[in-house]
Amino acid sequence: MTSPDIGANGVPDLPEYAPVPPIAKGPALNEHGYHVRQVERNLYAVTDNVYMSAFLTTPEGVVIFDAPPNIGHNIRRAVDEITGANGLTNQVTHLVYSHHHADHQGASSLFGGDVVRIGHEETRRLLLRDDDPTRPAPDVTFADQYTLEVGGERVELAWHGPNHSPDNIYIHFPDHDTLMFIDVVNAGWVPIYNVNLSEDVQGYIAAPDTALSYPWTHFICGHLGRLATRDDVAVHQQYIADIEASSREALASVDPTPFYMRYGENAWVWRDGTARPWAAYRLT
Ligand SMILES: [Zn+2]
CATH class of the missing domain: 3.60.15.10 (Ribonuclease Z/Hydroxyacylglutathione hydrolase-like)
Structure with missing residues (x-):
């Protein structure tokens, strides 16, 4: 079983981000x-x-x-x-x-x-x-x-x-x-x-x-x-x-159709696995 790395103070090790500035x-x-x-x-x-x-x-x-x-x-x-x-x-x-x-x-x-x-x-x-x-x-x-x-x-x-x-x-x-x-x-x-x-x-x-x-x-x-x-x-x-x-x-360059199709018949996909028209419309 794996678990997240735990730091010395018992808090999981997290990536370092810039500190919250005093003005905030x-x-x-x-x-x-x-x-x-x-x-x-x-x-x-x-x-x-x-x-x-x-x-x-x-x-x-x-x-x-x-x-x-x-x-x-x-x-x-x-x-x-x-x-x-x-x-x-x-x-x-x-x-x-x-x-x-x-x-x-x-x-x-x-x-x-x-x-x-x-x-x-x-x-x-x-x-x-x-x-x-x-x-x-x-x-x-x-x-x-x-x-x-x-x-x-x-x-x-x-x-x-x-x-x-x-x-x-x-x-x-x-x-x-x-x-x-x-x-x-x-x-x-x-x-x-x-x-x-x-x-x-x-x-x-x-x-x-x-x-x-x-x-x-x-x-x-x-x-x-x-x-x-x-x-x-x-x-x-x-x-x-x-x-x-x-x-x-992002919307112009990402095509989510394969994700809709992968999960079988649903509101966005026809029985044959192709995207329904309104799903395709959502991509334009
Ligand atoms: Zn309010």
Whole structure:
């Protein structure tokens, strides 16, 4: 019986790849397991180095943007820490949903029933369908654009078509030089499998152009520990373009017909072992 070579520390020997660069790693977390940073003025981002959400402090209350359950109660701790230090109210009055996914909104219910929840109309439809008590459906919805004004601050919400999810919106902070757009670009990392689990791949591929059409310096992408830059978005676009180009090249030079034929009669092969027309069509 053979087994993989085991290294001195009990871990299987693996090929050597370049180490993860420091810029791809997040900041040190505090004793509760979070890090909160000022993005610009009274806009803050909180992370556990896996997920990221944001909040805006105002004299009239705090607006939270996404409530990932990974960060959970630490969102409240971060809000208390910042508002306490600045002598502002820690009352959370509004919660904005970037999209309906549980991994970004599953801590919404921690903020109770008196919070005004805002999201795209499709977010509301999907959350009513999902009927998840941790993600109450938004009360205030919009189709294309919505301007949120709280305590003298302005946030522009916009839907420009489906991408990662059908309801994923662009959250622009025009007075904070920031765009929040979740689950498309992963700051300093490649997307996870199937282009970040996207439901509309063409929409996903086109979305970074829309993100770059806004003026901003700071980009909150929803994952990992740091803010993204315009260069990060450009590198992401180049990465996706490379995949697209190499896929086209591979499809033009690989003929999978022998593989279909080898496994006998099936959906892709006639009884005599030749490829069915639609299988042949798939190769062109
Ligand atoms: Zn998502």
